[in-house]
Amino acid sequence: MTTVAVSRRALFRGRFAGNSLSHAWHPVGGETPTVDGVFWGGWADKTGTFLVGDKGTVFHFDGTVWARMNVPVPVPLHALWGNNRNELWAVGWMGAILRYDGRAWHRVRGCRVDGAGKYAAHPENTPLFAIDGQTGGTAFTVGDDGMILRWSGVLWEAENSGTRAHLRAVLCLSDGRVLAAGHGGIVLLRSLEGDWNSLACSVSTGFTAALEIAPGTVLLAGGRYFAAENGFRGDLVLLEEDRFERLFPDASLPRLRDLAVMEDEDGVLVAGDRGMIRRLTEEGPAPVESGTSHDLHGLVPAPGGGVLAVGDFGTILSNGPPPKEAPAICGLEKTSSWRRLDSGTEHTLWGVWRDPKSGTAYACGESGTVLVEDRDKWVPLPKVGPVGLRALARAPEGGLLAAGEQGKVYHFDGRSWRCEFDLMPNTTLLALWSDDAGTVFAAGDEGLILHRDSAGWRRAVSGTKNALYGLWGPDDRHLLAVGDFGLVLRWNGTDWKAFNAGTERFLFGVWGRGLNDIFVVGLAGTLGHFDGTRWRISAARARHDLLAVAGTEDAAFAVGSSGAAMSHDGNRWISEPTGVESGLRAVTAVGGVVLAAGDGGCLLRREAAD
Structure with missing residues (x-):
């Protein structure tokens, strides 16, 4: 005292x-x-x-x-x-x-x-x-x-x-x-x-x-x-x-x-x-x-x-005399590396995705909104319809896939949209994943998982009724889906099995560089990492929910509610100011550029190397 x-x-x-x-x-x-x-x-x-x-x-x-x-x-x-x-x-x-x-x-x-x-x-x-x-x-x-x-x-x-x-x-x-x-x-x-x-x-x-x-x-x-x-x-x-x-x-x-x-x-x-x-x-x-x-x-x-x-x-x-060489420490970002972009819409944007092949970026959201980045400007594509869209992916045959409310998957061929698959029940699809060989996975509410291959679309057995919010995988035989109460499902090419991550917090996003370097994020700032052997879940004490994660070979990025953003430098997570209070619901990182999208049409850009 x-x-x-x-x-x-x-x-x-x-x-x-x-x-x-x-x-x-x-x-x-x-x-x-x-x-x-x-x-x-x-x-x-x-x-x-x-x-x-x-x-x-x-x-x-x-x-x-x-x-x-x-x-x-x-x-x-x-x-x-x-x-x-x-x-x-x-x-x-x-x-x-x-x-x-x-x-x-x-x-x-x-x-x-x-x-x-x-x-x-x-x-x-x-x-x-x-x-x-x-x-x-x-x-x-x-x-x-x-x-x-x-x-x-x-x-x-x-x-x-x-x-x-x-x-x-x-x-x-x-x-x-x-x-x-x-x-x-x-x-x-x-x-x-x-x-x-x-x-x-x-x-x-x-x-x-x-x-x-x-x-x-x-x-x-x-x-x-x-x-x-x-x-x-x-x-x-x-x-x-x-x-x-x-x-x-x-x-x-x-x-x-x-x-x-x-x-x-x-x-x-x-x-x-x-x-x-x-x-x-x-x-x-x-x-x-x-x-x-x-x-x-x-x-x-x-x-x-x-x-x-x-x-x-x-x-x-x-607050004492500074050391001659101050080491990097968690949370010391005085100025924002994130720059707000003009999306041209006030609709909530639920998804953002950049095609790693073409470099073209897209965002999707409420009321069938789909935007495309065109020479530093964001312009609308034809509306899908009145349904809200939650996720985007490349169509294996070319073009763009979008999924969202009412369990529907849409395909854009560069000119117009068509409904490629209609599950009929009013179940929202929340995540998409695709490769170049014709395989597509979609996941969403009530444990719904859809699988498309050369035989067409079919419903997969997930073994759960919990919502699934995120999908990621390096290939069509190794995927992860994350969801309610810390649920992690692992696809082995044949079926989906539970993969215990050691948390009961809702998990909203998953991304990795490989099977031995996987990140998950979720409720109340939950951050988890799988190193190929075991999961390590950080204490969930952040003020904000983390809703999405993506990354590059050198860094990972997570975004969430109230404009929250974090980066992982290979050693620890660092909180970053974004200058916005809007909820950020999606993030993508391709080609040295990170994009985040969220409420009120908010779009942010960050150079991955900053």
Whole structure:
């Protein structure tokens, strides 16, 4: 715990306003650890830095090299605290409490398993999210269901919080009292006698962080969900002498995650969703350019005044002096590589495809819309009809195939459209795949798969009633179809069989360079990769659904809701700004050019090598 010795009036009278930070946010020095999951928090001293994250991740940085430490449990670790590096505590999922003695990490509590080796339904496995302590070594950790544990120097003991609310922040105050806060605006204060009492906070928000800015004065940060806005709104609340005041109520803030002191800048930082970092000023939380759009979950103050910001997809940023050669890091794209094109339509575009042979690009969408790229302009082809079109592919005999609503497949011969196949039932086709030898596959709602070969069109047995959204394959004997609840089907040239990817998230897109290098994307930012042996699914913690994926020999690209776009550089996924808020529903990458299409006729172009 760090206390800033300033009064409330001094904090907000412009003391921190006017000057920009002495250093911009940038990647930390050294070889950055490769983590597709989340970093939640950390701890630092003059010797180095510890960071904790998903899957039992603990990294140590000695100023030059990041090293992954051996940890006895594979669960997410949410917070770190200690008086020195020879006695550190980490807390996390399944009630995990780990202790570092300067040499190794040891499990002290939590992560109990039953006779089958699965985590047991036991009070000791209640998830923990925050920890803080006092100079003498006494520490407190908090979590779900009002859980509060106290380290007495001998063992961890549960204390009666008097609430079942989920607690997400704990803070040891300079006068010996302890504050805990969490969901529903709950704020608890532990007296010197050891009793926890609830304070009457008028702001019903979900608190995630607390910082003592002067003796007895606490700044709280969090956020609450608003259904009408389909998102979170951040809150800053000041607690002074048992009185609560919501600060800057007119400021438009995303959900806030953490607070930290900038000792060398004499101020306070707040970090949150969508890469937001703000510096408190008299006028309000002043924006600070972070260079990332990833959610930031933790701020880690370091001796000497620097601060690290950590978050989704292994993001690690620093506002200290930049290294001589800053390595590439997830999410550091300050300017957009995507350029918006004039599609000439406001209809939603569900598909985009570039013919790898001719280089001609097409897009399709609502009301039978089909567009073709003609010398940097997009012009409409004759409409198919009133039906919505979802996917495009090359017709083996020449021309273009389109499929969509009502289970129909259409063929364009360069002059007009004709219905090539009509399944009759009102089942939407969502994906198409074809080769040059006369084979075509189509997939869609209710597990529908259609197969065309030299014998004509027929319905294939998929073995599922779940929707199938994406198709990809290197040849007509090796295809994948992806869909609801993590469904992956594999075609072996004869039949379709389930191929377990290890997730229950809806999968909307699939693409690969070969059978040992396949990507899938889906609901809530789900990202998966198959290396020929096993699937690896990244933690689904992104704000946006990812709806499509495509790529080149050197990079992969995924797009999704609210203008989300990401690229994979062979090492990790990088979030990219697109400059649009429209949902992006399709992407194609051929010949060094990436095209994305989506809502309101949105069309974007990106050079693959950018």
